[in-house]
Amino acid sequence: MVYNTGSIQFNNNTVNNCFLTEGIFRIDNSNMNTRNITISNSTFSNNIAEYGTVLNVQALKSFLINYEVIIQNSVFENNTALTYGGVIYSNSVSTNNNIHIYNCDFINNHATHGNDVYSLNIDSEPNISNINELRNIKGSVGTNPTNLILNDPSIMIQNLLSGEKIQEGIFCSIYDDYGNKIIFKSDISNVEFNEFMFFNLEINDTYNAVLVGQTNSYCWEDKCTFPPVKVVGNPGIYNLRLKINTFGQFLLFDKNYVDILVNIKECNTSYLSQDIENTKLKSW
Structure with a gap:
């Protein structure tokens, strides 16, 4: 798990067969620790976590205008969350403003709710370039009960x-x-x-x-x-x-x-x- 310890450039990497409680990247800005993360051209496969195997967003302050997590040109395949968010889990209302996902492939991921993405509600989902494609796949995206x-x-x-x-x-x-x-x-x-x-x-x-x-x-x-x-x-x-x-x-x-x-x-x-x-x- 990568916690907020500094700005991160994560490029051309492969992460597979890992078991993590809170995901590979855990985002928690409640302590004002604002570290940008950029993930590019990477593959995440066969990983298991309780919530959000790759990205686990626990807290994002709404006023963090310059804070960004960018994931681009990457593949998420065969990852499993034992509860919610097979790839991405977020319980923050500000996720849509700060987390951006471009040109990524979500393949055969699983969770009890939100096989690929789980968010607080539909208005606070990460900004995902192919979100409409995911929405057309039954069970791919889910939210907290509403x-x-x-x-x-x-x-x-x-x-x-x-x-x-x-x-x-x-x-x-x-x-x-x-x-x-x-x-x-x-x-x-x-x-x-x-x-x-x-x-x-x-x-x-x-x-x-x-x-x-x-x-x-x-x-x-x-x-x-x-x-x-x-x-x-x-x-x-x-x-x-x-x-x-x-x-x-x-x-x-x-x-x-x-x-x-x-x-x-x-x-x-x-x-x-x-x-x-x-x-x-x-x-x-």
Whole structure:
């Protein structure tokens, strides 16, 4: 791994069969250490890293106007990231301004997300001359999660009586800026606690409605499933939100929630309505 120790000219070299935790070139300007890097006419093949086998961008200050990383006329082939960014990983919003990649070939690289390039979002990708070509290759480019989408829009409204549960099987999935679905590990024995993405359910009007039952859970495989909570409240329409609280291996993103509507209907006057759940709100 080459860390920020000086301006680097890396020309006509071959790097292969290496295993690195954070990639061959790790960029971190959080300590104001601004070192330019130029990579030309080089080949990187059969390398393995946790994140970004060749370039791992951890921090770039937005005001570093004269700082540049230039990679040109080089080949990246058969490299593998065990997590994100088979060749390039970046979690900085300034990557597009400071990192430029020209006339490079990306061949058969792999990662769990972003086989070639993984960025914070689509607007902060490295400036890559053939980015449109990569975007046309399924799985080649990916980003940090950016939004949640409900699996079935037809269940956007839940009609129920006070004290009834929302229907089972409502779930949403998490997507990046390219519409790639985020897939979580499915083997509990191989998951660390800090990798879980936890969420909770909340209702918008806690004066007139409450949730009874399990309101906290976590995303698993390719979905985040609404626990079948009871909704107790006065008749009316409420907003029930699933909101991500912890982001696991990902970075925080703004659209970290999805909403459904709950319509609590008027009870039949022949029903016995009382405070069964000790919520000071009646259900039948």
